Structure formats: structure tokens, C-alpha cells
Amino acid sequence: MNIKALKGFKDILPDEVGFWQLIEGTARDIFHRFGFAEIKVPILEKTELFARSIGEATDIVEKEMYTFADRNGKSLTMRPEGTAAVLRAFIEHNLQAKQPVQKLYTVGPMFRHERPQKGRLRQFHQLSCEVLGSDRPRLDAEVIAMAWLLINELGIKVSLEINSLGCPDCRPLFKDTLVEFLHQRAGKLCDDCERRRHTNPLRVLDCKNAHCQEQYVAAPSILDHLCSGCEEHFGTVKESLTQLEIPYQINSFMVRGLDYYNRTTFELITDALGAQSAVGAGGRYDGLVEQLGGPKLPGIGFAMGMERLVLLLQQQEEQGNTPSSDLFIAALGEEAQKLAFPILHGLRKTGLRAGMDVEGRSLKSQMKQAGRANAAFTLIIGEEELSNKVAILRNMGNREQEEISLPVDLLQWCTELTAKITTNQC
RNA sequence: GUGAGCGUAGCUCAGCUGGUGGUAGCACCGGGUUGUGGCCUCGGAGGUCGUGGGUUCAAGUCCCAUCGCUCACCCCA
Numbered sequence: 001m002n003i004k005a006l007k008g009f010k011d012i013l014p015d016e017v018g019f020w021q022l023i024e025g026t027a028r029d030i031f032h033r034f035g036f037a038e039i040k041v042p043i044l045e046k047t048e049l050f051a052r053s054i055g056e057a058t059d060i061v062e063k064e065m066y067t068f069a070d071r072n073g074k075s076l077t078m079r080p081e082g083t084a085a086v087l088r089a090f091i092e093h094n095l096q097a098k099q100p101v102q103k104l105y106t107v108g109p110m111f112r113h114e115r116p117q118k119g120r121l122r123q124f125h126q127l128s129c130e131v132l133g134s135d136r137p138r139l140d141a142e143v144i145a146m147a148w149l150l151i152n153e154l155g156i157k158v159s160l161e162i163n164s165l166g167c168p169d170c171r172p173l174f175k176d177t178l179v180e181f182l183h184q185r186a187g188k189l190c191d192d193c194e195r196r197r198h199t200n201p202l203r204v205l206d207c208k209n210a211h212c213q214e215q216y217v218a219a220p221s222i223l224d225h226l227c228s229g230c231e232e233h234f235g236t237v238k239e240s241l242t243q244l245e246i247p248y249q250i251n252s253f254m255v256r257g258l259d260y261y262n263r264t265t266f267e268l269i270t271d272a273l274g275a276q277s278a279v280g281a282g283g284r285y286d287g288l289v290e291q292l293g294g295p296k297l298p299g300i301g302f303a304m305g306m307e308r309l310v311l312l313l314q315q316q317e318e319q320g321n322t323p324s325s326d327l328f329i330a331a332l333g334e335e336a337q338k339l340a341f342p343i344l345h346g347l348r349k350t351g352l353r354a355g356m357d358v359e360g361r362s363l364k365s366q367m368k369q370a371g372r373a374n375a376a377f378t379l380i381i382g383e384e385e386l387s388n389k390v391a392i393l394r395n396m397g398n399r400e401q402e403e404i405s406l407p408v409d410l411l412q413w414c415t416e417l418t419a420k421i422t423t424n425q426c
Numbered sequence: 427g428u429g430a431g432c433g434u435a436g437c438u439c440a441g442c443u444g445g446u447g448g449u450a451g452c453a454c455c456g457g458g459u460u461g462u463g464g465c466c467u468c469g470g471a472g473g474u475c476g477u478g479g480g481u482u483c484a485a486g487u488c489c490c491a492u493c494g495c496u497c498a499c500c501c502c503a
Contacts, residue, residue: 059501067462117497278503280502305503371463
């Protein structure tokens, strides 16, 4: 049996890679416009980092992390998300000393040991953004606006849902009210909700069971229990989004799966990915930096799932972009091949995307290869040309051909041909 | 961790109630055009029918097991 990739680990093949480059390129461009700087952090961290940030009792930490002991017996974990590692680096290098408000983004693989399905892998990739050092509500809107703009520039259709989870002052009161509400309905809920009622009561609200949802119509809303500070904060976020003409829906049932979120949370939702609805999601995490041993600084961030973006892009445009090239050299026979070899390299050095057949196939076959490589021109060198010291330059678009003399001075010849081809192409 | 569906050529798939693996489409290689790509046409190569066992004169087809994939639950980007 051949060795295959691990379950939930995928190769990203050449015909898909164009989508990845498009997403990453667009993201970098937009993030830079908003003043974000890239940070690259390790994939492997001490297990403790994730336990402390994401929350000991969350599913991610409890049963989804790739955790193992290294050769010294230290417990390490492959990062299941990006925020914790970025914050660790932020604290470790005292980045707040350089600039009061830091805007950071990172791109890379994350790991969660889940059962794979559509839009969900064990190794998946996220674009992850964090702003540290400000608790201003307009910043929340700015961050949401950036995510929204990225989605829009990619041409993807999603809807935006926002909510406020309150703060350590008001959330516990709401939680009590909710627990009491659920207690009254004990026995009428699905098994999962019965379980969640005790472990993580807020999570019952986004249960998919229709019967449960019927019950929750009458459930207390977090938005009716916000303290005045949170109320005002959320008000400004909504007002700012409206100002930017970003359409949103308030979903008071939206709860995030990581413990560190407070106040503003948001999700970018699609119905085109089967069971997976969130393409991007994030929120405010004002206590997290301090919780990880750093200064008392507020923060907000979000992550977008790159595989999910790729799936959406693929659904929209059923085209794998074929990489084009500038020139293909069809050299017939050993003599011509020998002559063409340094020419090929010379053209590449001067900047052309050039290719050539090395199998010694027929001209017809080589023309076919040129066509397949999407070459703008083909340079044909055969026996006749060889003896006349010329080559035929064929424009693959309009099929026009011309004779050009073979190089005496290779470097100069290559430069001239390169110039000619690049100007002719556009 | 739970449940369902599916494994036949590089890819997408035919294969009826068991009776010699498909002229199938796309892709690939070659010829038609003794030196010119896309279109057309002719030909070629390519398979341990996921794996192992069982029933049978005979299994891609039926049964069991196993591995893999997919989708859904859970959870999440």
C-alpha cells in the first residue's frame, strides 16, 4: 500500500493554488491599507498557552488539540488557532512599548483533531488579525469593516451577524437568568442541550435542533441584560457600521466557542458550505492579554478560514487559472537542442517565462506543448533554420511567423528578443 | 466520539436478475499533415474492479470483516 496523507490533511494541488494566492494577495493588500503588519509565529507552542487562553473546558482544548510530549517530556501543542500565539509573542517582545495600538495579522496552518467534513479539515489555514491596546467601539467597526471589505473584494457573498456578549460585570447575571430559564425546561430539550445546560449554558442558544429553537424563542436575551457600558459600546459599533453602509443582522443567539470573547462578537455567514456556515468570525477579548501574563490591555480580532474561502471562490468561478508563459522553444534534433539550451536559459535570465521540450518529440507534438503551456510565442529551430542560421518566431495568437537570425552575442540577442516579446504581448 | 452513503483507468463514471472488465467521456501518447498548436479523424497505452475472507461450477456483482473516502451530528474558521 502506498503512503497517503493523514486523514484531514490535504495537498493543495497546482490547479487550486491560484485561488490561495488570490486570497492571500488580496488579504495582504487590504490589511496593509488598514495599517496592519504581518507577524509570523511558531506552529508549536507550550500546551499551557492554549489551555489558558482558549479555556480549559472548551471542546477545542478538551478533545481536539494535537498535544504530545517532546523528547524532554514537555507537553507541546500544534496551534489550534492563531490568536494565542500572536498574543504570546506580543507580550514576550513588549510590542506595546513601541506603539500604543498594535495591528497584527498572521497567515498559516492550524490543527484540530476533528472528524473531517466539507469545509473542515484537521490541518486548515486561517487569516488571523488582532488589534491590541484599544477598547474603542469604533475600532470594532473598523475591524469588521476590514473583514467585510476583503470578502467583498474577493466577490464572495456572505451575511454579517453581530452580537454583544457583555462583560464580566453583566454576563454572569445573564447567565444566571438563562440557567434558570433552562432549568424550567429541563427534560424538554435535546440531549446535547441538557448536557450544555450544565457545562456551557450559553451554547444552547445556537443549537440546530428545531424543537429546541422553538423553546428558545422565549429565552432571555443577552442584549436585554447588558450593563450601561456594554450597551453604549454596542450602540456605537452598530452606529459606526451603519455609517459605513455595512449591512448587519443582530443575532443575540450567537455565542463563540472560545472562552476569551467579551462584548462585540461577529460572524460572516454563508449557506453555501453545507453544515459549515462561518467563513470568518471574531470578537473582542479585553481580558486575554492580562490573562496570559501581559499588561492590562484590551484587544479584538478575527479569523477567516481559507479553505472555506477557496470553496466559495471555486463555486463562483469554475475556472482554474492556467498559468501562461511567454515563449516555447521547439528545437528539432540534437544539434538544434544543443543550440537552444543556452538560449532558453539566457531568455529566462532576462526575465521571460520560457519553456522547451527535452524529450526530442516531433514538431507537432512540441507545438501542442506550446499551446498547452499557453505560450504567447514559439521559437522554432529545425535543420533548415540551423543551416541558414535563423529561427522562426511564431505568434501563437495571430499565427504570424517571422524569421529572425540566430544569436551571435547571446546576451544581447536575448535582451532584444525579450523586449520584443514583452512589448508585443500587450 | 456517533450515524449514514460510497470505493471499477490519472479524472468523471457505465456495468441489468452472479456467466470472459467498457468501442464510454475528459486527459495522456502516436499517426493522418515525411516540419507547425487549439478543430476533425484514426490508432495506442493505461485496471491486483480498495484489501482480506466466505458462498458458488462461476463474484466487479451476493455475504462477512477490514481499510479508505465523503457527508452529517458534535464542535468550529
